[in-house]
Amino acid sequence: MLQNDKKNAFVELGKFLSLFSHTTQTDKSSVLYSDLFFDRMQFLIENAVSYNGWFTQEQVIYALSSWAESLTENNLNKWLAEYQFSTKEPKNVGLVLAGNIPMVGFHDFLCVLISGNTALVKTSSNDQHLIKLCADYLITVFPPFAHNIVFIENKLENFDAVIATGSNNTARYFEYYFQNKPNIIRKNRNSVAVLNGKETQEDLENLGEDIFRYFGLGCRNVSKLFVPKNYNFDAFFNAIYKYKDCIEYQKYANNYDYNKAVFLMSLYKLLDNGFLTLKEDSSYSSPISSVFYEYYEDISEVETKLEQEKEQIQCIVSNNLVKNSITFGTTQKPNLWDYADNIDTLHFLLKL
Numbered sequence: 001m002l003q004n005d006k007k008n009a010f011v012e013l014g015k016f017l018s019l020f021s022h023t024t025q026t027d028k029s030s031v032l033y034s035d036l037f038f039d040r041m042q043f044l045i046e047n048a049v050s051y052n053g054w055f056t057q058e059q060v061i062y063a064l065s066s067w068a069e070s071l072t073e074n075n076l077n078k079w080l081a082e083y084q085f086s087t088k089e090p091k092n093v094g095l096v097l098a099g100n101i102p103m104v105g106f107h108d109f110l111c112v113l114i115s116g117n118t119a120l121v122k123t124s125s126n127d128q129h130l131i132k133l134c135a136d137y138l139i140t141v142f143p144p145f146a147h148n149i150v151f152i153e154n155k156l157e158n159f160d161a162v163i164a165t166g167s168n169n170t171a172r173y174f175e176y177y178f179q180n181k182p183n184i185i186r187k188n189r190n191s192v193a194v195l196n197g198k199e200t201q202e203d204l205e206n207l208g209e210d211i212f213r214y215f216g217l218g219c220r221n222v223s224k225l226f227v228p229k230n231y232n233f234d235a236f237f238n239a240i241y242k243y244k245d246c247i248e249y250q251k252y253a254n255n256y257d258y259n260k261a262v263f264l265m266s267l268y269k270l271l272d273n274g275f276l277t278l279k280e281d282s283s284y285s286s287p288i289s290s291v292f293y294e295y296y297e298d299i300s301e302v303e304t305k306l307e308q309e310k311e312q313i314q315c316i317v318s319n320n321l322v323k324n325s326i327t328f329g330t331t332q333k334p335n336l337w338d339y340a341d342n343i344d345t346l347h348f349l350l351k352l
Helices: 002-018 034-051 057-070 073-080 106-114 130-141 143-147 168-177 201-216 234-248 250-265 299-308 345-350
Strands: 092-096 118-122 149-151 161-165 183-186 190-194 222-228 270-272 277-280 290-296 313-317
Touching (some): 002 034, 002 073, 034 057, 034 130, 057 130, 057 201, 092 106, 106 118, 106 130, 106 161, 106 345, 130 143, 130 149, 161 168, 161 345, 168 183, 190 201, 190 299, 201 222, 250 270, 250 277, 290 299
Parallel strands (some): 118 149, 161 183, 190 313
Antiparallel strands (some): 270 277
16 A cells, blocks of 8 residues: 555656646646645746756756656556565665756656665755755655655765766766665766668657757767768758757857867868767767767677677667667657666665
8 A cells, every 4th residue: 555655646746747748738726736836846947057057948848748758657557567565674775866967866766765765865966956846745745755755965874775876987986985785886878879871851850859858968868870881961960950959059059169179170070060060980978069970881780889888878779770779759758667777776676
């Protein structure tokens, strides 16, 4: 019964977040406690950019809408049906959250609470307000959560396990500091797209969504293209032209100007459309406003490379050209059961 109450609290949170979606029409009077929380969330949406210059209203609303779509009773039931839950003493699980995109650490937060453990949450200074409001909402719907949610302002202490997300550099610190506790340490990863030249305009427009959503700051954003020899990029550039307005945003424009200048001074050959540069490069992690590409002669070469270097890859986009790929336009809408780095977070937590 208690497990069901926890799940229902997240269902109610999903309904609340749907109030801020541009794609759904939800009656505010039908949502629990909307009178207490609607104005607070609206204020955070309108002012998020003052805390993090990349968090425009559009990007924040997209993130909230994505979580509203995920936190439905059907999705939660489908996800949780694979696991065995038992009543046990909650363990204290430290969460060191990233702040590159809005609500990026919410899935770990959800997993800790739904598994019956206590979340000791250390937010990033770049994304500390949205998840705290969601926590307040969950506690209002299900008051026992108040005993299982603690936000940490200083040093993380008295934890039984930890899930920490950061860069490759911070991961080395995490691995040392948390070496004596059960842990999941996440490092830099990037996402790729594999093309064969037969993609439709709709496919390539959707690929633009995978590239430009959140200005390319997420690990699920496509930062690298694999294309066949003699690939013609005209169709790609025509399709992504709909995303040209990103250059109107000053922070993105500054990155575009800077990175393009660095490339040109290094005498690299670039493809450029005025808001995105393409550079031939074998690595995966391209800078903001740029995407790397690599030619291939046989698709099996790509499969072999991606398998060998899977620790660097978050997700792969293609029209079923390689195994384990997802469809264009879906990288930033993972299912609840699509775990970061392919590590089953909930299984890890239930074993503690």
